Amino acid sequence: MSFIKLLFLVFASSAVLSAFMMITTRNTVYAALYLVLTFFSTALTWLLLEAEFLSIVLILVYVGAVMVLFLFVVMMLDINTAATREGFVRFLPLGAGVAIIMMLEMSLVLGPKLFGLDVYPAPMPKSADYSNTEAIGSVLYTVYVYPFEIAAVILLVAMVAAIMLTLRRRPDTKYQDAAAQAKVRRADRVRIVKMPAVQRVNDAAQQGEGS
Amino acid sequence: MAEFLSPLLNLFPEGMRAIVLILIQIMLVVMPLVIAVAYTTYAERKIIGYMQVRIGPNRVGPIGLFQPFADVFKLMFKEIIIPSAANKFIFFTAPVVILFAALVAWAVVPFDDGWVIADVNAGLLYVLAVGAAGVYGVILAGWASNSKYALLGGLRSAAHKIAYELAMGFALVGVLMASQSLNLQEIVRAQSGSILHWYWLPLLPMFVVYFISGVAETNRAPFDIAEGESEIVAGFHVEYSGMGFVLFMLAEYASMILISALTAVMFLGGWLSPFQGTFLEPVFAWIPGIFWMFAKIAILLFLFIWFRATFPRYRYDQIMRLGWKVLIPVTLVWIVVEGVAVYFKLGPWFA
Numbered sequence: 001m002s003f004i005k006l007l008f009l010v011f012a013s014s015a016v017l018s019a020f021m022m023i024t025t026r027n028t029v030y031a032a033l034y035l036v037l038t039f040f041s042t043a044l045t046w047l048l049l050e051a052e053f054l055s056i057v058l059i060l061v062y063v064g065a066v067m068v069l070f071l072f073v074v075m076m077l078d079i080n081t082a083a084t085r086e087g088f089v090r091f092l093p094l095g096a097g098v099a100i101i102m103m104l105e106m107s108l109v110l111g112p113k114l115f116g117l118d119v120y121p122a123p124m125p126k127s128a129d130y131s132n133t134e135a136i137g138s139v140l141y142t143v144y145v146y147p148f149e150i151a152a153v154i155l156l157v158a159m160v161a162a163i164m165l166t167l168r169r170r171p172d173t174k175y176q177d178a179a180a181q182a183k184v185r186r187a188d189r190v191r192i193v194k195m196p197a198v199q200r201v202n203d204a205a206q207q208g209e210g211s
Numbered sequence: 212m213a214e215f216l217s218p219l220l221n222l223f224p225e226g227m228r229a230i231v232l233i234l235i236q237i238m239l240v241v242m243p244l245v246i247a248v249a250y251t252t253y254a255e256r257k258i259i260g261y262m263q264v265r266i267g268p269n270r271v272g273p274i275g276l277f278q279p280f281a282d283v284f285k286l287m288f289k290e291i292i293i294p295s296a297a298n299k300f301i302f303f304t305a306p307v308v309i310l311f312a313a314l315v316a317w318a319v320v321p322f323d324d325g326w327v328i329a330d331v332n333a334g335l336l337y338v339l340a341v342g343a344a345g346v347y348g349v350i351l352a353g354w355a356s357n358s359k360y361a362l363l364g365g366l367r368s369a370a371h372k373i374a375y376e377l378a379m380g381f382a383l384v385g386v387l388m389a390s391q392s393l394n395l396q397e398i399v400r401a402q403s404g405s406i407l408h409w410y411w412l413p414l415l416p417m418f419v420v421y422f423i424s425g426v427a428e429t430n431r432a433p434f435d436i437a438e439g440e441s442e443i444v445a446g447f448h449v450e451y452s453g454m455g456f457v458l459f460m461l462a463e464y465a466s467m468i469l470i471s472a473l474t475a476v477m478f479l480g481g482w483l484s485p486f487q488g489t490f491l492e493p494v495f496a497w498i499p500g501i502f503w504m505f506a507k508i509a510i511l512l513f514l515f516i517w518f519r520a521t522f523p524r525y526r527y528d529q530i531m532r533l534g535w536k537v538l539i540p541v542t543l544v545w546i547v548v549e550g551v552a553v554y555f556k557l558g559p560w561f562a
Contacts, residue, residue: 029301029354036347056336064343065373068350072369075354075362131332133393178532
């Protein structure tokens, strides 16, 4: 068994194990961390396939951003695990049925008949200066430019819609307008008033005598 | 590097030599890094001391030079306190995670031409991905401590790191467009010419944005809301004592040095001499490139410390506004400007 195969077995089994732990553990923070471990192991198996761009982007996007937001939410929740487990027996037949159907479908599509080595021969290892990133970029922006841009626009629309749905106007909150603060000049805040000087003491005393 | 190590390597059997060589290279990077971290803490206390018209540490050793070791020994012998309701496993994992993220990125940092542990083609992406993983240490430390202050610190850090990571990523897109490469060595080579060819000039907005985001990513003042002692005591590491606290400090300073090294590599020409292309170049040709690299790192580290002595801490909403509404638009605009410059081959930088 070659070293790379050993690495693959380690990463692949860790991916499957942590995915299993993620759905069985009761602690929500642990579940999120197991999901992070699943992403990490998957990224490492992709690295063994010489897909370094996808592997690093998986870590960058999912581990670095998406899961941080997940943890952010999960950490603040106080989920009652007993309540979520109440319907377990009642929904078990339905869930098991769905799981069996999905496994059947996946085995039909991903079976050795369609993905065996004779259908997809193992790719030749590329030389060290071959850049996977460059190859993906040049294909993405030439051959697949329309699907790529359309997908980007759809995501943008989804984002705008999500923000609009959750936006609420709250005129009562005290919100600082940084632009207005920066625009303020001295004249808006301070008024310098010139007053005639106060008269000297002996002048005032003479005036007092006079009156 | 492999040449002068060959007598040592011959002691090992054939199959192990590659692993031994990598281990030696890792030690050659990590040991000086730990010493550098120790003396960065000393430099910080001294510099801030003089900026505040104090003397700073001067009791241990000549002019206080052994102060960092005294600090480390003190912390090592302190009792480790575990909060009674803390999640012990994650409580002890969090400092390890944060240190891991601060050390792993050094694998792709080139110190001189060819002096790099792993010459990775996608080095720039790797650096970003590893930096993104560092936030887990802070969040987990905040959660596992089972303390209100620590949790608040962790949450604050999660939100502000995501905002600044985007600005950082866009700044790196600028570097990628200018150098046409993701390999950090290629990026340095693309900057050769003269001090005006380094990317700080054509990518000036990116340089500023990257360094500001770097300060924010390392949780340093004025962006240290994750530990803001005036409102949440010490934030995410409030419950840590002894060695756990040492690891947090080590990671903070190691990532400070890392951000300085990356800024030097991407915007200040890495190991290139600042006198390149002038009449002084032959005069200073005997100085090895690694010296220039260290000098640039030292200058940027001084900036980190200077910021801490100068700026008051940002308020949370101000940090968010700066990240999302100032830094990200600036980088987006400059990417467009740069795209035009690259397309029309605007000299001398994009020719």
